[in-house]
Amino acid sequence: GLHGKVALVTGSTSGIGRGIAEGLASRGCNIILNGFGAPNEIKDLEADIIKKYDTKVHHFQGDLSRSNDVQRLIDDAFKIYPGGVDILINNAGLQYVSPVESFPAEKWNLLLSIMLTAPFLLTQRCIPTMKSKGWGRIINISSAHGLVASPYKAAYVSAKHGIMGLTKVVALEMAGSGITCNTVCPGYVETPLFINQAKDKAVEKGISVDDAKKDIVKVHPSGEPVKVEEISETVCFLCSSSANQITGTNITMDGGWTAN
Numbered sequence: 596g597l598h599g600k601v602a603l604v605t606g607s608t609s610g611i612g613r614g615i616a617e618g619l620a621s622r623g624c625n626i627i628l629n630g631f632g633a634p635n636e637i638k639d640l641e642a643d644i645i646k647k648y649d650t651k652v653h654h655f656q657g658d659l660s661r662s663n664d665v666q667r668l669i670d671d672a673f674k675i676y677p678g679g680v681d682i683l684i685n686n687a688g689l690q691y692v693s694p695v696e697s698f699p700a701e702k703w704n705l706l707l708s709i710m711l712t713a714p715f716l717l718t719q720r721c722i723p724t725m726k727s728k729g730w731g732r733i734i735n736i737s738s739a740h741g742l743v744a745s746p747y748k749a750a751y752v753s754a755k756h757g758i759m760g761l762t763k764v765v766a767l768e769m770a771g772s773g774i775t776c777n778t779v780c781p782g783y784v785e786t787p788l789f790i791n792q793a794k795d796k797a798v799e800k801g802i803s804v805d806d807a808k809k810d811i812v813k814v815h816p817s818g819e820p821v822k823v824e825e826i827s828e829t830v831c832f833l834c835s836s837s838a839n840q841i842t843g844t845n846i847t848m849d850g851g852w853t854a855n
């Protein structure tokens with residue numbers, strides 16, 4: 596089981612990362628949270644996970660667009676857990692939308708640094724202790740946009756395609772070591788962000804929130820969004836011994852979007 600394993604989940608103060616942190620805590624993992632948020636809300640989140648699952652929970656600051664912060668995050672983690680991180684979930688991410696010919700270079704750099712360079716640096720730092728234990732899990736949260744493109748999302752689509760490649764290289768280099776590396780590619784996920792988007796659309800179009808959700812997820816042949824808990828369960832499965840031979844690959848959860 597996963598009891599007592601140390602899991603670092605980036606971008607876990609909100610949305611998908613938060614759900615993954617809870618899922619891993621429910622399996623008995625000690626959790627390192629990371630991400631932005633109001634200090635009192637982060638304290639509440641820590642306390643909530645500790646109360647529900649009786650595991651250790653720490654939140655460490657770190658702006659993943661800054662390589663110094665990335666290194667400090669790992670240094671902080673190793674201070675508390677000298678045995679290192681057993682499960683690394685590279686989840687932090689953000690979107691920026693603009694036509695390619697006017698896409699600001701600093702936004703390109705920002706998205707690539709958070710969604711591709713930080714996962715690379717964290718992977719580098721986590722591997723040595725994973726190797727010495729003969730066990731590790733690295734799971735990169737990509738997106739359906741790691742497989743297909745949409746207009747105006749040059750940086751996001753490039754970063755998400757890039758992480759698919761990094762995942763395969765790491766999987767090959769780690770093969771036979773007990774360390775696996777995989778991606779999960781969600782379509783539209785029912786995060787607070789998505790629900791707020793649906794509420795705005797409902798008001799704007801004078802339709803119900805449910806109909807607004809349907810309108811947003813019509814790109815999914817299933818017509819339904821992905822739930823955070825579903826992603827969390829998939830991540831927990833990839834961390835289980837049933838997934839020992841699943842490496843260098845991807846689980847797509849997009850209601851059929853990329854099959855279309």
Ligand code: NAD
Pocket residue numbers: 605606607608609610611612629630631632657658659660686687688689709736737738739780781782783784785786788789
């Ligand atoms: P969210 O906005 O709810 O959460 C993002 C998290 O990342 C937050 O905790 C935030 O503080 C953190 N973060 C952002 N910038 C950071 C930085 N510079 N340093 C450290 N932390 C930072 O987003 P979400 O919807 O939960 O998305 C999580 C991941 O899932 C992202 O990689 C996203 O691309 C991917 N994803 C989301 C969807 C979706 O529909 N929501 C679909 C496919 C993939």
